[in-house]
Amino acid sequence: MAEATVDEEPKKTSKFMLILGVVLALVGGGGGFYAVYSGLILKPALGDTKDALAAQEDGNHATQDSALEIEALPLGDSVFVPLDPITISLAPGTGSRHLRFSAQLEVLSDYESDIRALTPRIIDVLNSYLRAVETRDLHDPTVLSRLRAQMLRRVQVVAGNDAVRNLLIMEFVLN
Structure with a gap:
Protein backbone atom coordinates (compact mmCIF):
# COMPACT_ATOMS: atom_id res chain seq x y z
CA MET A 1 0.00 0.00 0.00
CA GLY A 59 -13.81 90.53 31.76
CA ASN A 60 -12.05 87.81 33.72
CA HIS A 61 -13.63 84.80 32.00
CA ALA A 62 -11.65 82.21 30.12
CA THR A 63 -12.12 82.10 26.39
CA GLN A 64 -13.03 78.89 24.62
CA ASP A 65 -9.65 78.92 22.88
CA SER A 66 -7.67 78.99 26.09
CA ALA A 67 -7.86 76.71 29.08
CA LEU A 68 -5.75 79.13 31.13
CA GLU A 69 -7.33 82.18 32.66
CA ILE A 70 -5.09 85.22 32.64
CA GLU A 71 -6.20 87.93 34.98
CA ALA A 72 -5.01 91.45 34.20
CA LEU A 73 -3.95 93.48 37.19
CA PRO A 74 -5.31 97.00 37.33
CA LEU A 75 -2.47 99.49 37.07
CA GLY A 76 -4.28 102.47 38.56
CA ASP A 77 -3.37 101.77 42.18
CA SER A 78 0.32 100.94 41.74
CA VAL A 79 3.35 103.14 42.25
CA PHE A 80 6.95 102.58 41.13
CA VAL A 81 9.58 102.88 43.84
CA PRO A 82 13.11 103.27 42.44
CA LEU A 83 15.95 101.45 44.16
CA ASP A 84 19.45 102.83 44.39
CA PRO A 85 21.84 101.37 41.79
CA ILE A 86 23.99 98.48 42.97
CA THR A 87 27.52 97.87 41.68
CA ILE A 88 29.01 94.47 42.42
CA SER A 89 32.62 93.52 41.79
CA LEU A 90 32.96 90.16 40.08
CA ALA A 91 35.59 87.47 40.50
CA PRO A 92 38.83 88.03 38.57
CA GLY A 93 39.39 86.14 35.32
CA THR A 94 35.75 86.19 34.21
CA GLY A 95 36.13 88.80 31.50
CA SER A 96 33.91 91.26 33.37
CA ARG A 97 34.91 93.21 36.43
CA HIS A 98 31.64 94.75 37.61
CA LEU A 99 27.90 94.26 37.47
CA ARG A 100 25.84 97.42 37.56
CA PHE A 101 22.23 96.80 38.54
CA SER A 102 19.29 99.11 39.10
CA ALA A 103 15.62 98.32 39.46
CA GLN A 104 12.23 99.68 40.43
CA LEU A 105 9.57 97.99 42.49
CA GLU A 106 5.93 98.04 41.43
CA VAL A 107 4.12 98.59 44.70
CA LEU A 108 0.49 99.04 45.68
CA SER A 109 -0.04 102.70 46.54
CA ASP A 110 -1.23 101.78 50.05
CA TYR A 111 2.19 100.28 50.85
CA GLU A 112 4.41 102.91 49.22
CA SER A 113 5.61 104.52 52.46
CA ASP A 114 6.28 101.11 54.04
CA ILE A 115 8.36 100.00 51.06
CA ARG A 116 10.32 103.26 51.01
CA ALA A 117 11.14 102.67 54.69
CA LEU A 118 12.29 99.11 53.89
CA THR A 119 14.44 100.15 50.91
CA PRO A 120 17.81 99.66 52.69
CA ARG A 121 16.81 96.12 53.71
CA ILE A 122 15.60 95.35 50.17
CA ILE A 123 18.85 96.62 48.64
CA ASP A 124 20.80 94.49 51.13
CA VAL A 125 18.86 91.37 50.11
CA LEU A 126 19.39 92.07 46.41
CA ASN A 127 23.07 92.85 46.93
CA SER A 128 23.60 89.61 48.88
CA TYR A 129 21.78 87.57 46.25
CA LEU A 130 23.64 89.08 43.29
CA ARG A 131 26.99 88.47 44.99
CA ALA A 132 26.08 84.80 45.47
CA VAL A 133 25.19 84.24 41.81
CA GLU A 134 27.85 82.40 39.82
CA THR A 135 29.67 84.73 37.44
CA ARG A 136 29.39 82.26 34.56
CA ASP A 137 25.59 82.35 34.97
CA LEU A 138 25.55 86.12 34.46
CA HIS A 139 26.85 85.72 30.90
CA ASP A 140 23.95 83.43 29.91
CA PRO A 141 21.40 85.47 27.90
CA THR A 142 18.44 83.60 29.39
CA VAL A 143 19.45 84.13 33.00
CA LEU A 144 17.79 87.54 33.41
CA SER A 145 14.26 86.18 33.77
CA ARG A 146 15.37 83.61 36.34
CA LEU A 147 17.32 86.23 38.30
CA ARG A 148 14.36 88.58 38.19
CA ALA A 149 12.03 85.91 39.59
CA GLN A 150 14.48 85.01 42.34
CA MET A 151 15.01 88.64 43.31
CA LEU A 152 11.27 89.36 43.29
CA ARG A 153 10.66 86.43 45.61
CA ARG A 154 13.33 87.65 48.02
CA VAL A 155 11.89 91.18 48.00
CA GLN A 156 8.42 89.79 48.68
CA VAL A 157 9.76 87.85 51.65
CA VAL A 158 11.20 91.06 53.11
CA ALA A 159 8.34 93.40 52.23
CA GLY A 160 5.36 91.04 52.18
CA ASN A 161 3.65 89.29 49.28
CA ASP A 162 0.77 91.75 49.11
CA ALA A 163 2.86 94.91 48.95
CA VAL A 164 5.22 94.28 46.01
CA ARG A 165 3.70 93.26 42.69
CA ASN A 166 6.73 93.23 40.43
CA LEU A 167 10.43 93.97 40.14
CA LEU A 168 11.40 95.85 37.01
CA ILE A 169 15.06 95.65 36.01
CA MET A 170 16.13 99.01 34.65
CA GLU A 171 19.85 98.34 34.24
CA PHE A 172 21.86 95.11 34.13
CA VAL A 173 25.30 95.81 32.73
CA LEU A 174 28.44 93.68 32.89
CA ASN A 175 31.62 95.66 32.26
Whole structure:
Protein backbone atom coordinates (compact mmCIF):
# COMPACT_ATOMS: atom_id res chain seq x y z
CA MET A 1 0.00 0.00 0.00
CA ALA A 2 1.25 3.22 -0.89
CA GLU A 3 0.99 5.93 1.65
CA ALA A 4 -0.68 8.90 0.33
CA THR A 5 0.47 12.08 1.90
CA VAL A 6 -1.67 15.00 1.52
CA ASP A 7 0.24 18.22 1.67
CA GLU A 8 -2.04 20.79 3.08
CA GLU A 9 -1.16 24.35 2.54
CA PRO A 10 -1.01 26.29 5.79
CA LYS A 11 -4.02 28.49 6.26
CA LYS A 12 -3.34 32.12 5.67
CA THR A 13 -4.41 34.13 8.65
CA SER A 14 -6.70 36.94 7.86
CA LYS A 15 -5.24 40.36 8.57
CA PHE A 16 -8.67 41.89 8.49
CA MET A 17 -8.96 41.89 12.29
CA LEU A 18 -5.56 43.55 12.70
CA ILE A 19 -6.37 46.28 10.20
CA LEU A 20 -9.80 46.79 11.77
CA GLY A 21 -8.20 47.15 15.21
CA VAL A 22 -5.68 49.74 14.00
CA VAL A 23 -8.35 51.76 12.19
CA LEU A 24 -10.66 51.75 15.23
CA ALA A 25 -7.77 52.79 17.51
CA LEU A 26 -6.91 55.71 15.23
CA VAL A 27 -10.52 56.85 14.96
CA GLY A 28 -11.01 56.55 18.72
CA GLY A 29 -7.81 58.44 19.49
CA GLY A 30 -8.65 61.20 17.02
CA GLY A 31 -12.18 61.50 18.36
CA GLY A 32 -10.93 61.67 21.95
CA PHE A 33 -8.38 64.33 21.04
CA TYR A 34 -11.02 66.42 19.30
CA ALA A 35 -13.44 66.09 22.22
CA VAL A 36 -10.86 67.30 24.75
CA TYR A 37 -9.37 69.98 22.47
CA SER A 38 -12.73 71.50 21.59
CA GLY A 39 -13.93 71.40 25.19
CA LEU A 40 -16.72 68.87 24.72
CA ILE A 41 -15.36 66.89 27.68
CA LEU A 42 -13.05 67.77 30.58
CA LYS A 43 -13.94 71.45 30.29
CA PRO A 44 -13.44 73.41 33.53
CA ALA A 45 -16.76 74.24 35.11
CA LEU A 46 -17.62 77.91 35.52
CA GLY A 47 -20.21 77.28 38.22
CA ASP A 48 -23.80 78.36 37.89
CA THR A 49 -24.97 80.82 35.26
CA LYS A 50 -24.96 83.81 37.63
CA ASP A 51 -21.24 83.33 38.28
CA ALA A 52 -20.59 82.92 34.56
CA LEU A 53 -22.44 86.14 33.75
CA ALA A 54 -20.63 88.01 36.50
CA ALA A 55 -17.29 86.72 35.20
CA GLN A 56 -18.15 87.85 31.67
CA GLU A 57 -19.08 91.32 32.92
CA ASP A 58 -15.81 91.61 34.81
CA GLY A 59 -13.81 90.53 31.76
CA ASN A 60 -12.05 87.81 33.72
CA HIS A 61 -13.63 84.80 32.00
CA ALA A 62 -11.65 82.21 30.12
CA THR A 63 -12.12 82.10 26.39
CA GLN A 64 -13.03 78.89 24.62
CA ASP A 65 -9.65 78.92 22.88
CA SER A 66 -7.67 78.99 26.09
CA ALA A 67 -7.86 76.71 29.08
CA LEU A 68 -5.75 79.13 31.13
CA GLU A 69 -7.33 82.18 32.66
CA ILE A 70 -5.09 85.22 32.64
CA GLU A 71 -6.20 87.93 34.98
CA ALA A 72 -5.01 91.45 34.20
CA LEU A 73 -3.95 93.48 37.19
CA PRO A 74 -5.31 97.00 37.33
CA LEU A 75 -2.47 99.49 37.07
CA GLY A 76 -4.28 102.47 38.56
CA ASP A 77 -3.37 101.77 42.18
CA SER A 78 0.32 100.94 41.74
CA VAL A 79 3.35 103.14 42.25
CA PHE A 80 6.95 102.58 41.13
CA VAL A 81 9.58 102.88 43.84
CA PRO A 82 13.11 103.27 42.44
CA LEU A 83 15.95 101.45 44.16
CA ASP A 84 19.45 102.83 44.39
CA PRO A 85 21.84 101.37 41.79
CA ILE A 86 23.99 98.48 42.97
CA THR A 87 27.52 97.87 41.68
CA ILE A 88 29.01 94.47 42.42
CA SER A 89 32.62 93.52 41.79
CA LEU A 90 32.96 90.16 40.08
CA ALA A 91 35.59 87.47 40.50
CA PRO A 92 38.83 88.03 38.57
CA GLY A 93 39.39 86.14 35.32
CA THR A 94 35.75 86.19 34.21
CA GLY A 95 36.13 88.80 31.50
CA SER A 96 33.91 91.26 33.37
CA ARG A 97 34.91 93.21 36.43
CA HIS A 98 31.64 94.75 37.61
CA LEU A 99 27.90 94.26 37.47
CA ARG A 100 25.84 97.42 37.56
CA PHE A 101 22.23 96.80 38.54
CA SER A 102 19.29 99.11 39.10
CA ALA A 103 15.62 98.32 39.46
CA GLN A 104 12.23 99.68 40.43
CA LEU A 105 9.57 97.99 42.49
CA GLU A 106 5.93 98.04 41.43
CA VAL A 107 4.12 98.59 44.70
CA LEU A 108 0.49 99.04 45.68
CA SER A 109 -0.04 102.70 46.54
CA ASP A 110 -1.23 101.78 50.05
CA TYR A 111 2.19 100.28 50.85
CA GLU A 112 4.41 102.91 49.22
CA SER A 113 5.61 104.52 52.46
CA ASP A 114 6.28 101.11 54.04
CA ILE A 115 8.36 100.00 51.06
CA ARG A 116 10.32 103.26 51.01
CA ALA A 117 11.14 102.67 54.69
CA LEU A 118 12.29 99.11 53.89
CA THR A 119 14.44 100.15 50.91
CA PRO A 120 17.81 99.66 52.69
CA ARG A 121 16.81 96.12 53.71
CA ILE A 122 15.60 95.35 50.17
CA ILE A 123 18.85 96.62 48.64
CA ASP A 124 20.80 94.49 51.13
CA VAL A 125 18.86 91.37 50.11
CA LEU A 126 19.39 92.07 46.41
CA ASN A 127 23.07 92.85 46.93
CA SER A 128 23.60 89.61 48.88
CA TYR A 129 21.78 87.57 46.25
CA LEU A 130 23.64 89.08 43.29
CA ARG A 131 26.99 88.47 44.99
CA ALA A 132 26.08 84.80 45.47
CA VAL A 133 25.19 84.24 41.81
CA GLU A 134 27.85 82.40 39.82
CA THR A 135 29.67 84.73 37.44
CA ARG A 136 29.39 82.26 34.56
CA ASP A 137 25.59 82.35 34.97
CA LEU A 138 25.55 86.12 34.46
CA HIS A 139 26.85 85.72 30.90
CA ASP A 140 23.95 83.43 29.91
CA PRO A 141 21.40 85.47 27.90
CA THR A 142 18.44 83.60 29.39
CA VAL A 143 19.45 84.13 33.00
CA LEU A 144 17.79 87.54 33.41
CA SER A 145 14.26 86.18 33.77
CA ARG A 146 15.37 83.61 36.34
CA LEU A 147 17.32 86.23 38.30
CA ARG A 148 14.36 88.58 38.19
CA ALA A 149 12.03 85.91 39.59
CA GLN A 150 14.48 85.01 42.34
CA MET A 151 15.01 88.64 43.31
CA LEU A 152 11.27 89.36 43.29
CA ARG A 153 10.66 86.43 45.61
CA ARG A 154 13.33 87.65 48.02
CA VAL A 155 11.89 91.18 48.00
CA GLN A 156 8.42 89.79 48.68
CA VAL A 157 9.76 87.85 51.65
CA VAL A 158 11.20 91.06 53.11
CA ALA A 159 8.34 93.40 52.23
CA GLY A 160 5.36 91.04 52.18
CA ASN A 161 3.65 89.29 49.28
CA ASP A 162 0.77 91.75 49.11
CA ALA A 163 2.86 94.91 48.95
CA VAL A 164 5.22 94.28 46.01
CA ARG A 165 3.70 93.26 42.69
CA ASN A 166 6.73 93.23 40.43
CA LEU A 167 10.43 93.97 40.14
CA LEU A 168 11.40 95.85 37.01
CA ILE A 169 15.06 95.65 36.01
CA MET A 170 16.13 99.01 34.65
CA GLU A 171 19.85 98.34 34.24
CA PHE A 172 21.86 95.11 34.13
CA VAL A 173 25.30 95.81 32.73
CA LEU A 174 28.44 93.68 32.89
CA ASN A 175 31.62 95.66 32.26
